[in-house]
Amino acid sequence: MSMHNVVRSPSEDDADAMGAVHVRAWRAAYSGGLMPDEYLDSLSAQARANMWRQQLAQPVADRSARFVVENPAGVVVGFALIGPKGNDSDADDGELYVINVDPESWGTGAGPVLHEEAVDALRDSEFGRAVLWVHPKNHRARHFYESRGWRADDVDRVETVLGVEIVEVRYSLILY
Ligand SMILES: CC(C)(COP(=O)(O)OP(=O)(O)OC[C@H]1O[C@@H](n2cnc3c(N)ncnc32)[C@H](O)[C@@H]1OP(=O)(O)O)[C@@H](O)C(=O)NCCC(=O)NCCS
Numbered sequence: 001m002s003m004h005n006v007v008r009s010p011s012e013d014d015a016d017a018m019g020a021v022h023v024r025a026w027r028a029a030y031s032g033g034l035m036p037d038e039y040l041d042s043l044s045a046q047a048r049a050n051m052w053r054q055q056l057a058q059p060v061a062d063r064s065a066r067f068v069v070e071n072p073a074g075v076v077v078g079f080a081l082i083g084p085k086g087n088d089s090d091a092d093d094g095e096l097y098v099i100n101v102d103p104e105s106w107g108t109g110a111g112p113v114l115h116e117e118a119v120d121a122l123r124d125s126e127f128g129r130a131v132l133w134v135h136p137k138n139h140r141a142r143h144f145y146e147s148r149g150w151r152a153d154d155v156d157r158v159e160t161v162l163g164v165e166i167v168e169v170r171y172s173l174i175l176y
Pocket residue numbers: 025026029099100101102105106107108109110111112132133134135138139140141143144147
């Protein structure tokens with residue numbers, strides 16, 4: 001057993017853990033009005049796990065990478081995905097599509113090592129710049145990104161979830 005958080009690429013066997021982390025992280029991050037409660041309540045760890053199982057059965061796309069982080073007890077407590085911006089294989093920029101850590105593991109260093117691997121992978125894929133999208137009221141995540149060099153871009157987008165408009169702001173990080 002390692003004394004550290006360990007980052008590795010996931011296999012299909014990690015789908016259940018990823019589904020559970022996904023739902024727990026979203027409920028912790030987006031309750032209190034950031035996303036509709038009905039939407040957060042409707043999230044199913046099982047459904048998310050099935051989605052991840054299907055994705056993990058596919059080979060990873062060009063210039064993309066998937067990571068999970070295990071805590072010192074060997075339990076998967078987070079995951080991250082990177083690749084070309086907007087899933088467009090012709091994009092010049094990369095994107096951090098998702099980084100989710102189980103709320104019980106927030107502040108343990110699992111998020112930082114996962115982020116570091118994700119940024120290394122973006123650089124290894126030779127993107128000069130990366131972007132991500134974050135809810136403007138997700139203060140913890142914004143602080144996390146800002147202390148790691150990401151800067152708000154002054155670009156917004158709006159998505160509709162169950163009839164409710166969710167705003168996201170874009171951040172970018174210069175890689176080279
Ligand atoms: C984003 C995430 C991966 C970061 O991992 P983490 O373990 O929580 O990160 P850390 O605890 O190392 O860092 C969080 C920082 O925000 C600070 N913070 C905590 N709550 C805060 C708040 N309400 N407002 C501002 N800053 C806050 C912490 O003090 C810490 O600052 P520090 O690095 O200067 O000590 C994790 O919180 C997560 O999975 N969140 C839910 C999903 C999510 O929002 N993903 C990103 C969507 S774009």
